[in-house]
Amino acid sequence: MEPVTHFLTGACLGRAGLNRKTALATVTLTLAAEAADLDFAWLLKSRTVYFAHHRGFTHTFLGVPFVAAFVLALVWSIRWAFLKLRNGQTLKSRFPRPPIRWGVLYLYACLGALSHILLDYTNNYGVRPFAPFNPKWYSLSIIFIIEPILLAALTIGLVMPSLFGLISSEVGARQKAPRGRGWAIFALLAMVSYWSVAEFEHNRAISAMEAVDYHEQQAIKLNASPVWMNPFQWTGTVETRDFFQTMKVDSLTPEVDPENRATLYYKPPxxxxxxxxxxxxxxxxxxxxxxxxxxxxxxxxxxxxxxxxxxxxxxxxxxxxxxxxxxxxxxxxxxxxxxxxxxxxxxx
Known part of the structure; x- marks a missing residue:
């Protein structure tokens, strides 16, 4: 997924209640949820080398503890620099803050790094979570790399508490605890619900494609890729003995190539x-x-x-x-x- 969705997911994880266990939870989860994409540094060598290492070690289960350690060191450094500038004084808050529990923050950083692998797994580019022991690519292929519906749900989950806080302050209501937990949980549940719908429709699209003969040839391999902002429309790709074919697939009907605009790519010798x-x-x-x-x-x-x-x-x-x-x-x-x-x- 693109970086904004990762950042927002980490922030919602923190606001969903984990920030009540230790200070700095939300910032740790937010950074950890995107930290795996630091592999872009390979671009300094070349685009080919970057492609070879993109979604590599930092996107594996073996790499999660190291990504988490990096994020925790970064958070500690930011806090140290902040306290240095303020002569050791922290910002005041209207609510009692929990103490900093660095061990818990490390576990949260691992959770954030795992969320990154999960989100990248949902699109069709894929991840290699078991590398280097198993270098196979895995992809669920249900979510487009930029999904406005998920972005909207996550943004609402983070913005609405502030909006209601402004309204409450205008009418003089007293607030006893930090806002945001319910809305953050709502945003995360909305994300999971959208995944469930997309997965169901993806399976319907695949089933429809499996039931079709392609110019009197059977499919050797097939896949349905997501389309931007529409869980009922898919781009189907099929490989047969002699050619590849791409076509639109309507999972709501379900129907393969409803517009009769399939494209053939004959395999060259x-x-x-x-x-x-x-x-x-x-x-x-x-x-x-x-x-x-x-x-x-x-x-x-x-x-x-x-x-x-x-x-x-x-x-x-x-x-x-x-x-x-x-x-x-x-x-x-x-x-x-x-x-x-x-x-x-x-x-x-």
């Missing part, structure tokens, strides 16, 4: 050029991740000589659209050796 490209570092990394890898080859235009090999994962293709996101390309010279250029990007 394997050649020395494609085999050489697949053996490169980028090729190996990409094929390890891709669920429906489609490989195309074309000759480079003069004055260069050689070939360009394009890798695309068709689970990110949309019926009727030529451009496929999250692609990569490899440039090979006439001796089938990698040339400068290419990388994890769309090669126009």
């Amino acid at each position: 394997e050649t020395d050029v494609t085999l050489a490209a697949k053996k490169t570092y980028l090729g190996r990394v990409y094929l390890d991740w891709a669920m429906f890898p489609f490989v195309q080859t074309e000759a480079l235009q003069a004055p260069q000589q050689g070939s360009i090999v394009r890798f695309t994962d068709l689970r990110f293709a949309r019926p009727g659209q030529k451009r496929v996101g999250l692609g990569a390309c490899v440039f090979l010279d006439p001796q089938l050796q990698p040339m400068p250029g290419g990388g994890f990007r769309d090669c126009e």
